[in-house]
Amino acid sequence: MTLAYHLQIVNLLAALLLLISFAMLSQRRVVALVTLFAWQGAALATSTAIVAWSTDQHHLYYSAALTLLLKVIAMPWYFYRLVRKLNVNRVVEPMINIPTTMLIGIVLVIFAFNLALPISEISGTVTRSTLGIAMAIVLLSFLMMITRTKAIPQVIGFLAMENGLFFAATSATYGMPLVVELGVALDVLVGVFVLGIFIFQIRETFDSLDLKHMEKLREK
Amino acid sequence: MSTGILLQLAQSLLAILLAPLLMGWVNQCRAWLQGRSAPPITQPYRTLRKLFHKDAVIAHNASPLFRFAPYMIFACMALAAGIVPTIANDLPFSPAADVIALVGIFALARVFLALAAMDIGSPFGTLGARREMLVSFLAEPALLMVFFTASFIAQSTELPVIVQTLAHREFAIYPSISFAAVAFWMISVAENARIPVDNPSTHLELTMIHEAMILEYSARHLALIEWAVALKLFTYSTLGIALFLPWGIAPQGDIAALPLALLVMIAKLLLGGAALAFLETISAKVRLFRAPEFLGTAFLLAVLGMLIHFLLEV
Amino acid sequence: MTESFPLLPDGPVQWAWGVVLFWLALGFSALLLQGSQRLLSRLVFPLGALGALGIAGVGAAGMVLPASAVILPIGLPDLPFHLRLDALSAFFMVLLGGASFGITVYASGYFRSMAAGPLALLALWYHLFLAGMVTVLLADDAYAFMVAWEVMALSSYFLVTTDHKVPEIRFAGFLYLLIAHVGAVALLLAFGVLQGGHGDYTFDTMRLAEMTPFWASVAYLLVLFGFGAKAGLVPMHVWLPEAHPAAPSPVSALMSGVMLKTAIYGLLRVTFDLINIQIGWWGTLALALGLITALYGVIFAAVQSDMKRLLAWSSIENIGVIIAAFGLTLIFYTDGKGALAALTLTALLYHALNHAFFKGLLFVGTGSVLHATGVRQMGHLGGLMRFMPWTAWLTLVGALAIAGLPPLNGFVSEWLLLQAFLLTPGLSHPYLNMVIPVAAAIVALAAALAAYVMVKFFGVIFLGQPRDPALHEAHEASWPERLGMLWLAAGCVLLGLFPAHVIGWLSPVVRLLTNQTLVNDGSWLTLAPVSAERASYAPLIFFAVVTGVVLLTYLWVRRVYHGRVRRSDPWDCGYPEQDARMQDSAEGFGQPIRQIFEVFMKVERETPDPFDRNPRYRGASLDKLWFILYEPIERVTGWLSQQAGRLQHGRIQWYLIYSFATLIFLLVFTTR
């Protein structure tokens, strides 16, 4: 079947999102990571906007705007500041080496697609095929959180996961009810704020953001 | 009934009076067999008399228990002697205690003797008491097993009934009884402090059991204990006779059979005493820690007898 | 079987519950009396004793009256406390009341030297303990039963740890509560099997529930484990020799004499009353376990050198005998030999009653010794008979009774049990009837060893010369203590002299459980359980003859000869420097037994070298099962927790991996 071009664009953006998360998985430098994160946000915002336009669901515009505001402008800017302040922008060796990570990532993607297949069948929305991608993004960012040994990349992984969720919400279900969207956004905002405080505290107590300083609490 | 009571008293008195005689007889036989010149057969009576006349000498720290024990022991033995059918069967006392209770009586006497021995607190007393209890804790169950074998045959634990079954019913051969008999012999040797478990005529600390316990006793107390010992030997002998060769014991209420029964009994006792003396002479005393083995064997034999009863006779 | 009784609206059960409430009130009021030691020891405990007497009375009434039940307003919403008093409970209440009356009277004297503050707490736990035990006997639904059961365990735990400054005592208490709790969980599971479903836990529904043999057996095994853990059945016995000596003597007496019996009660209640089918091999199992326990207990009792430990081990022996009787009862019962089952059950109940009295007596006796000397090691005692004659003679009664000597009570139950063993050829089972008589040999052996143990116990503590000069200051027990002991000793004697009456009195219980009664085919003074032809025993004649002969001989000797006595030193065998330390010590007395049964023990000995200035000897015979069974458990759980600990690795990436793996696994698992 042939899709309307805006839907093709949405699918394209979906692919783009997936691509970006792979890129993030393989990225060693923090600043670059932040940039990629910003791009991911941008792609997300656009796709949301397009979905909103194509199915004229007005509240999706709000969520698109929110995304743009938070994930493209506010947070990246905040992270840039953080990185500059704490100058932690050096090469970060992940726990598992990159190629292995990529391989695992591919496996995850396939798994996610298989998982989403039966659901996409019954999905009424025009953008059903994107659900699998969303799930894949979630799993990939999870994987990224696992592999990163520094605080900031882990946080970014966490936010990337939220992106994936958001994308799932918009693409599969034309977005959650507005209240929920707002609540989620608020939580994310507060969460990032708290994180900021944290990272400073961690920094000043361990004078490093390396997570391997934080392995004291364990079963002796 | 009244005749029953009289008969009972008569038999008890007879046992009490004859007991030292049996002891004397055994000693005499031993002397002969060992080629010594024998003391007169009435020697035990003289000893008793002499002891009764003496003043009792008691340690300073002796408690009342010490003085009470000899009477108690004597009383227990008297009761036991009254219960076992010697010449007449099924006397009024007999329902007072069956074979299990009989074992209980012996145990009671033994415990009092052991306690009395520990009372003074001289090293020998305690040593003797310990050894005595060691011997008895094996001998007692063995004796019970012997009785059980008999009572399985007789379907009863009442001595009169057992005797009745074994003696006055139609004659039958019980292989189990033979095992029981051997076991009983070993037990009674041990219980009466005879060779090979103990030596009545030793005073060597390392070996003595019974003598060590009564070391502190003198005069009338000693006399009572000696008498009780004789009585015990007598009771065991009559018990053995009642269980294993009961023929000749007069059935209930048969007064006419009594004189014959008396004669038969005396004959049996003479034989038994001689046999005891003979066996004592040919065997040597075993080391103390062999005693458990010896009695263990007795115990096993008794149990074996019981099993054989179930294998062959039921 | 119990349905045959009409349930009266009210009856003795209310009275029993009233006493329970009275005890609770007493316990809590003790907390208020913390100030005055006098009131606590001189008022609270005597009142508690009155309560015990009341319980005994209620029990006696309950034996003859039909069963009565009551439902209390407390408990779970759908499951209020059901209480019920039938003959079985009544019997055990008589046991409890009778024994604990003497013990509590004793306690009121024993605790006079204790500080008020701790004593108030102790009084609280003590009366909670009593109340708990009675409620266990009354409970008629699983929840009430378990609550009472655990209250009993808990309060006794606090009693055991009264002197919690001592690490050993803390450990003892810990071990006790742990095993009690595990046993309780097993009981919970058993009730889970027995329940009718839909959360109906009343015993009535359990009685009606139909069960497959498999589930019935599961329930039975759980129950045997649970109650066995409480009763000290080998191999769940390890807590007992630790906990019972640790407690203050009256408490030890209660625990050994009374608390263990509640386990027996539970065993009877569940096996005969609640489970509606019985299977033969259950009895065989119980018989075997019981015999092992009896032998094991008495052997270890023989090698102890701490007097209270010795008694604790002997409790294990007696419990073993009781459980063996229980097994034999089951065997007869499942074999359809109702009359024989009745005989064995009678022996069981009789022995339980006896044990309550003589073990209580012996424990309080050691209590007085402890008060007088402050020593528990028999190696430092001796010759106390001269300083505390009351205690000594009364204890002697208990010792003779527990040694199973006629004409005291211990002998009666043993005699009945042996009679039961002698009747096993009646069994239809091919080899059981051959093997079980051999089991009688073990019972006899245990009995004989018990005599050994008691000679050691009494002889070393009360006879001989004081092994320690300090003992010369030992003082006699106070009057309440003597009265308590007197009561218990009287119990031992009377139960021994009037067996015929006791058996007749027991018949309602026996009928309740076996639908049969034991006919005493003898006059009021002779006991002839099956038929006079078969076996009879007349303690009164026995007693009369022995006393008669003693008196006659005494008079005769006095009259014919004389009663002159000279005092002198004991014969020293030509070795002048003899002192009290040369007497046989407790270890020495137990040494032959240790040598014979060394297989069961892990013997630790320190023998001094010949050139030692002040040589010391130490010997301990430890329970091998502890090392075979319990230490491995400890090791395995330790190892497992090591492995579990590895999970908590400290590294957040790992934790994320756990979540991730769980997620993936569940996704795969559910979408397949």
Place this chain on the structure above:
Amino acid sequence: MEIFWLLGIPLAGGVFLALWGSRRHAPEINALFSLATLLAAAALTHRIIEDGPMMVGAGWFFIDSFNVFLVALTAFVAFTTALFSRPYMRIEQEHGRLNDKRLRLYHSSYQIFIGAMLLALTTNNMGILWVAMEAATLATVLLVSLYRTPASLEAAWKYFILCGVGIALALFGTILLYFAAEKILGSGGTALLWTHLNGVKAQLEPTVLSLAFVFLLVGYGTKVGLAPLHSWLPDAHAEGPTPVSAVLSGLLLNVALYAVMRSKVLVDGALGTDMAGNLMMGFGLFSVVLAAFMIKRQTDVKRMFAYSSIEHMGLITFAFGMGGAVANFAALLHMTMHSLTKSAIFFAVGHATQKAGTQLMDDIRGLIKTNPTIGWGLMLGTIAILGVPPFGVFASEFLIITTAMHEHPWATPFLLLALGVAFASIFGRVQPMVFGETELPRLPHQPALAPVFLHLGLVLMLGLFIPPYLADWYRQAAELLGG
């Protein structure tokens, strides 16, 4: 109407205390707000008892007997904890572990935290439920790291990341739920209302729902502390201030479990199989066993009791998994008992650790000698939590274990093993802490032990007598959960 008070008061309290800061009586004000919340909760509860379940605020809030009893419980424990934290925090401040700034943070986010939990309990919207849970997490993260020690920071970080991830997964589950729901209910606000979902649960798409439940279970399960998702829990409990530990294990875990149960009801309805139940039983059993063995190797008292919380949550989850009237009833009862008892224990432990100046159990000895009340509080609390009658924890364990034996005998050996090991470990460590000798000095302040004995008294009472209306609640709630 009460509902708005119920939610408004804590939020107002949070804001107010943030402004009021460290002026005098801040702790008292904190307690006052909690008291007000409690009163509102009481009023609401009364209302519900009077006239049954009700919808408030155009269906945004839904109160039925299931959540109203949790509301009451939460408000109650929150209040007592506030009472306890008053002297506790003062002593901490004197020990110099806290300054005014942090105390202000503590007070305001304490109120926020309570408010968030109440919102999570009362809302009818699965989405809002999620939002509230997240808010509760965020509110507590900073409380856990209140002392700013390296250890507390680490604990807080792990708490934040792990729960954040978990909650994110829960969001995905919620999205899937919505995705399935809007087919029937159409898109828009109503499609996430639990009541509506519950109405149409039979028609919801099974495959989607099963998938959704997995995400929800893993997500909220992380907060419940189900093994192996529990890793954050012991750290957070051990390193945070004791009042926080008390509310965390006393309340937050319950709320998370509440969320799981709400979704379970829907999933059961949709699938018609007991897949959800089996999953929960599996998780529960694994948690119980693992926690028991973890407890065995603890040296830090708060950490040990944190693991015991995991054990009990596992037990409750297991019971809910079994389902059925009795098991649900038991689980609800156990929820109540556990939060009361465990918070009481944490109160006592808090004072004990303050006295000894350490959380290492080997250094805490002979409490009974120096502070008998603390000693007895700890001893009785421990006995209660170990499930010894007549305390109420036993009542629920009794029902759970017997039912398990009746319905799922295979599980009982594990339960037996775990309970035994846990008992040995906990009791073996607490006993020497309470008993024995010590040289430690008495506490300078009068410890606030009224809450401890209030809780224990309640637990004792509920073990012997459960008031009829309370029982009715439990029954209705059990019905609701598919009894």
